[in-house]
Amino acid sequence: MIFHHMETVRTITEKSIKTIPEEIADIVPKGFNNNIRWNFGHIAYIQEKLVYGVLGEKMSVPNEYEELFSAGTKPDDWEQTPPTLEEISIVLTEQKSRVKKALQGNFDKELPEPFTNKAGIKFHTLGETFLFSFYHEALHMEAIKRIYLECKK
Template sequence: MEQTIFQHMQIVRGITEKSIQQIPEEIADIIPNGFTNNIRWNFGHIAYIQEKLVFGVSGEKMILPQAYETFFSAGTKPADWIGIAPSIAEISVELIAQKQRIKDSLPGSLQKRLPEPFTNKAGITFHTLGETFLFSFYHEALHIETIKRIYRAIKN
């Protein structure tokens, strides 16, 4: 079963990687009417939350640059940014590297209990690394759909 889970991660992240490669930098910061965030924020948020759900909540060191928390953590938005957020190209590099770190470090660890239960903003409580890892696929898919909606709104 673990192999199937890691194959699923490859599929989900592959969709994300293909999507980010199709986004021109010049539209990455447009926030269409009805949206709070832009495409850049959504991709950076995917990277940050994946890092937190896989490494942070289990007590492991988070490798992403500190700027990712500042710009892309839950509750942040581009309207509040001070400074320059990572580029689409930089986020793409981090997403690819993150996938490899997960492949290298997680096998055999999915049943590992978290140091303390983690409850997300939706009120869901997780007890194991596998639970947060599996939830991260759902989270990533939600934001890919949001990116598609923002992209369509920009093109229209």
Template sequence: MEDLIFRHMETVRGITENLIKKFPEETADIVPEGFNNSIRWNLGHIAFIQEKLVFGLLGKESSLPEEYEEFFKAGSKPADWTDAPPSMSEIADELSKQKSRIRSFLESSMDVKFPEPFTNKAGIKLYTSGEAFLFSFFHEAMHIETIKLIYRKISSQ
């Protein structure tokens, strides 16, 4: 079953990685009316939250650059950025590297329980590393759809 889950991670992340290639860099930071965030923010947020769900909830250190938290944590937005964010290619590289780190870390340990259940903003409780990892696919898919909507809005203007 674990192999199936990791193949699914590859599929979901492959969709994200292919999406990055479709967007010109000049569209990465546009925040269209009706949105709070940009394409770049959504992609960095995917990487940051998956890192938090897989490693952070078990008290493990993140391998992402430190600035990812400030740029891409929940509640952040490009309007608050005072420094230059990572480039699209840097984010793409982190998303790609994250897959093998996750697989190495979670292989044979999807049933590891958190010290305390984690409750996300939607009120969903996660009890194990596997549950959090599976939830991360849903989270990534939501942001993939948001990215598509942002790009569609930008393209129609």
């Protein structure tokens, strides 16, 4: 059931990224810190961090994702060309099968040290961080929707 939910959430994300024109992906509307491209890249990076990074394992997203899309980053600070939406889309799609394989039977796996998110919530197991990632992805999908609507005005 959990993996089915992951598929549902990620399918929404994958369908959404395919509807965004590349020409509006980098617009940061007034009142926003980030753009649509950053939000999609951030979803991929944080999912990776919440499954692999919290265990101290090697993350498989491209190396530049940390510099471009980790918490606290923003497009105004980018010193390199970010990936295209198509490239981010491929990362998001490929991530599903890797995550499913990594998590199979490991939901109760204790983290080497508890992970505390920006809201101060502390997670102790891999399952907890993974389940939180669904909420995180939905928050950023809402941000993408709001940015898109601003760009269409």
